[in-house]
Amino acid sequence: MRKVAAKLARAFGGLKVRYKLVILHNLFFLVLSLAAWFSLIPVIEEAARAGPCDVSPAAAADGPADSVPQSYHDLSRRAKLNLLLVLGGVYLLGVLLLELFVMPLYIYRPLRQLLEADEASRRGDVARELIPEELIQNDELGQLMASRNATLKKLRRHEQELEQALVRLEQVADDLRRKNQMLEKAKRNLADQDRLASLGLLSASLAHELNTPLAVLRGSIEKLTETVEEPAAQEWLARMSRVTERLQRLSASLLDFARVRRHQIEPVALRPLIDEAWQLVAIDEKASQVRFANEVDSGHWVLGNSDRLMQLFVNLLRNALLAVSAEGRIWVRSRTEQAPEGEFLAVMVEDDGPGIQPDVLPDIFEAFVTTRLDARGTGLGLAVAEGIAHQHGGSIAAANRPEGGARLEVRLPAAPPASARR
Secondary structure (H helix, E strand, O other), X not given: OHHHHHHHHHHHHOOOHHHHHHHHHHHHHHHHHHHHHHHHHHHHHHHHHHOOOOOOHHHHHXXXXXXXXXXXXXXXXXHHHHHHHHHHHHHXXXXXXXXXXXXXXXXXXXXXXXXXXXXXXXXOOHHHOOOXXXXXXXXXXXXHHHHHHHHXXXXXXXXXXXXXXXHHHHHHHHHHHHHHHHHHHHHHHHHHHHHHHHHHHHHXXXXXXXXXXHHHHHHHHHHHHHHOOOHHHHHHHHHHHHHHHHHHHXXXXXXXXXXXXXXXXXXXXHHHHHHHHHHHHOOOHHHHHOEEEEOOOOOOEXXXXXXXXXXXXXXXXXXXXXXXXXXXXXXXXXXXXXXXXEEEEEEXXXXXXXXXXXXXXXXXXXXXXXXXXXXXXXXXHHHHHHHHHHHOOOEEEEEEOOOOOEEXXXXXXXXXXXXHHO
């Protein structure tokens, strides 16, 4: 019996609220009707027996003394019918009132609002997850709605605070990564500076050792030039003199790593400077196979030191020469640019080589960064070129040409042409 009752209780508990209420109020009206029926019918029958009845003399003479008059049966039947109609009408009126007004307004609609709001919360629809305050009543369901709204508001507030904390954490993490990168870069720069300092000391020592024999060699060449009269020998001695001068310039360049030297700034014609720089680079036998074009405007002059600018363009041209293949192309162009601080000349050294690797391009001007893995690449040429450009108040940039190859662009302060200075 208990198992049957437990099964019925579980089955009843699994029904929706509306069906539970329908069953309950139907049972209530049934019990109420049965109670009214069995309570009123005996009273009506007793009243019908005790009341006066119109009995004809013929019916009294013919019928038995204890027989029930017909009028009693009619009265009892009418009373039962009226009671049944009254109870049925009250039941229908009660069901209609409950199902059409009371239950939908105070039970079904609040439950439906709760379910819809919960569904909106599961979908993430923040705009519909809260029940409007004007729909919340003061009963237990209303208290449940208000408590749910307060809990959701608090939850959303905590979620916003968590999102803001995550954003701040990401910002801190980004800042930390950026500072770590700066620290690593500073460490690399410090190591490079140590290497440059060591290289500067070595360069100064090497330059000091080279200067004396170079001076003796140059003096000997000059004496031979005065004594030898043969044209072939004179040409050979002139070539030796130019090579010696080049070695002395290289020695002076080595000293630049060890000390800062003051240089005279003056107007320098750009096109002849490029030609001379290429002649120095053309000592390499590969230069004879490469097509070089100097397209710099003959009227373009820059303010600077000719020796330092020569070193800058020698480094750029030599870098391009080592990058291109045999029968490659190298050309130099120039154009004027206007800037708030004055007029500049942009000099582009371009080649049709393989270009600069994308991972190397951002750090191409840092010391000891090189794309050549052979012994000829030290990673100092472009670093020195950048330093010279900055010393002249200019800048240098590197990029890859859309057609292929690399482009190194130097911006230098422009000087008026010779005709304008006269």
